[in-house]
Amino acid sequence: MYAFDFVKPASLDEAVAALGQEGAQPLSGGQTLLASMKQRLNAPDVLVSLRGIAALKGVSREGDALVIGAATTHATVAAEAASDYPGLAALAGQIGDPSVRNMGTLGGSLANNDPSACYPAGVLGSGATVVTNRREIAADDFFQGMFTTALEEGEIITSVRFPIPQKAAYAKFLQPASRFALTAAYVAKFADGVRVAITGASEEGVFRWAEAEAALASDFRPEALDGLSVPADGMIGDLHGTPAYRAHLVGVMTRRAVAAAG
Amino acid sequence: MTTVTMTVNGKSVSAPAEGRTLLAQYLREGLQLTGTHIGCDTSQCGACVVLVDGRAVKSCSVLAMDMDGAEVTTIEGMTNPDGSLGTIQQAFQDHHGLQCGFCTPGMVMAAAALLSENPKPTEAEVRHYLEGNICRCTGYHNIVKAVLAASGQDVGSLGAVAAE
Numbered sequence: 001m002y003a004f005d006f007v008k009p010a011s012l013d014e015a016v017a018a019l020g021q022e023g024a025q026p027l028s029g030g031q032t033l034l035a036s037m038k039q040r041l042n043a044p045d046v047l048v049s050l051r052g053i054a055a056l057k058g059v060s061r062e063g064d065a066l067v068i069g070a071a072t073t074h075a076t077v078a079a080e081a082a083s084d085y086p087g088l089a090a091l092a093g094q095i096g097d098p099s100v101r102n103m104g105t106l107g108g109s110l111a112n113n114d115p116s117a118c119y120p121a122g123v124l125g126s127g128a129t130v131v132t133n134r135r136e137i138a139a140d141d142f143f144q145g146m147f148t149t150a151l152e153e154g155e156i157i158t159s160v161r162f163p164i165p166q167k168a169a170y171a172k173f174l175q176p177a178s179r180f181a182l183t184a185a186y187v188a189k190f191a192d193g194v195r196v197a198i199t200g201a202s203e204e205g206v207f208r209w210a211e212a213e214a215a216l217a218s219d220f221r222p223e224a225l226d227g228l229s230v231p232a233d234g235m236i237g238d239l240h241g242t243p244a245y246r247a248h249l250v251g252v253m254t255r256r257a258v259a260a261a262g
Numbered sequence: 263m264t265t266v267t268m269t270v271n272g273k274s275v276s277a278p279a280e281g282r283t284l285l286a287q288y289l290r291e292g293l294q295l296t297g298t299h300i301g302c303d304t305s306q307c308g309a310c311v312v313l314v315d316g317r318a319v320k321s322c323s324v325l326a327m328d329m330d331g332a333e334v335t336t337i338e339g340m341t342n343p344d345g346s347l348g349t350i351q352q353a354f355q356d357h358h359g360l361q362c363g364f365c366t367p368g369m370v371m372a373a374a375a376l377l378s379e380n381p382k383p384t385e386a387e388v389r390h391y392l393e394g395n396i397c398r399c400t401g402y403h404n405i406v407k408a409v410l411a412a413s414g415q416d417v418g419s420l421g422a423v424a425a426e
Contacts, residue, residue, distance in 0.1 A: 006281030008328060027325075027328070030323060030328075034324075038304070049327075075317070097308070097394025098375065099305075099318045100320065102319050103319050103324060177306075
């Protein structure tokens with residue numbers, strides 16, 4: 001790999017200061033960033049590791065919400081969120097493979113916003129709040145298209161606050177080579193409505209399927225989605241699947257998620 | 263260059279590293295522990311899996327400086343104290359869980375992580391846990407068999423081409 005500087009601050013303040021340097025970028029689990037640096041798709045001059053900051057790690061229940069530190073690994077979320085928010089824990093347990101889950105983090109996944117990543121669906125589908133060192137950002141405002149988020153230069157995600165739904169499930173059609181979602185649906189049923197978030201399908205990245213949400217709000221059964229579909233227009237087309245195939249999978253995976261949520 | 267210190271296979275070790283030095287390079291080039299293999303270098307294949315603080319990680323996708331102070335176990339640390347093959351390694355030999363052997367260090371380390379979390383896994387659990395480790399030779403069946411045998415379970419009823 002090309003040469004770059006590495007710093008590992010012990011506090012958030014030090015990390016923010018280090019990120020003020022020209023060409024600095026945060027490093028969390030590194031499971032996407034390091035691979036993309038090897039390919040020169042990304043070439044920061046300074047990597048600021050967030051792994052040494054204890055305040056960014058952990059899973060805690062705060063009233064009706066589950067708060068997860070941004071540098072918490074997928075493996076930790078899969079284990080420690082299981083009793084409070086099993087739908088989200090199950091999603092975290094399906095990301096990548098066991099070794100990737102031991103390094104990859106919630107904050108890293110969200111900041112990257114890969115259009116086929118799992119966590120954006122869980123965060124948008126939960127209507128979670130992304131907390132940074134500067135502000136709080138609603139999930140509906142956070143994801144702004146493929147690999148694009150509301151984060152500003154030097155802004156670090158510190159935690160994510162998930163309202164805990166009555167029921168939730170993630171249904172992922174695995175792309176077995178990459179272990180990302182070929183298309184996946186996250187469905188969450190709250191007292192005041194249903195949220196459906198789709199990843200892996202749209203060229204704009206994760207999105208909410210409003211028609212399905214409306215149908216499921218009055219009848220939370222897979223059959224409530226009969227006759228509903230999303231247009232193939234704007235869906236990802238690649239060697240793994242055509243836009244029409246992915247549009248079809250949106251319906252299939254949403255039905256499966258509703259059935260799994262029970 | 264910065265000196266990075268870790269505990270590797272129970273011994274405190276130090277070697278120089280740059281910011282860009284991967285844990286896999288640190289082990290192979292800095293410490294001459296070449297049992298850890300680099301296959302794809304993109305965290306897909308799992309040949310480079312080692313244990314960091316008891317958990318499996320892909321050492322090609324971790325920076326050495328980020329692991330300063332960590333406790334690392336590599337394939338070299340899997341033998342018995344007298345140098346003979348450890349339980350998992352011996353099971354791979356006994357059940358023909360390798361052919362060319364390139365993926366084997368990663369397979370053994372992933373198996374060690376699995377068995378420390380789940381001492382008596384089912385066949386399905388073994389297959390699921392090894393999903394991040396790719397083998398081009400064996401077709402996996404004998405690897406799964408070896409891991410089950412290493413867990414002390416009877417594998418006599420498992421054919422060479424068992425199950426799904």
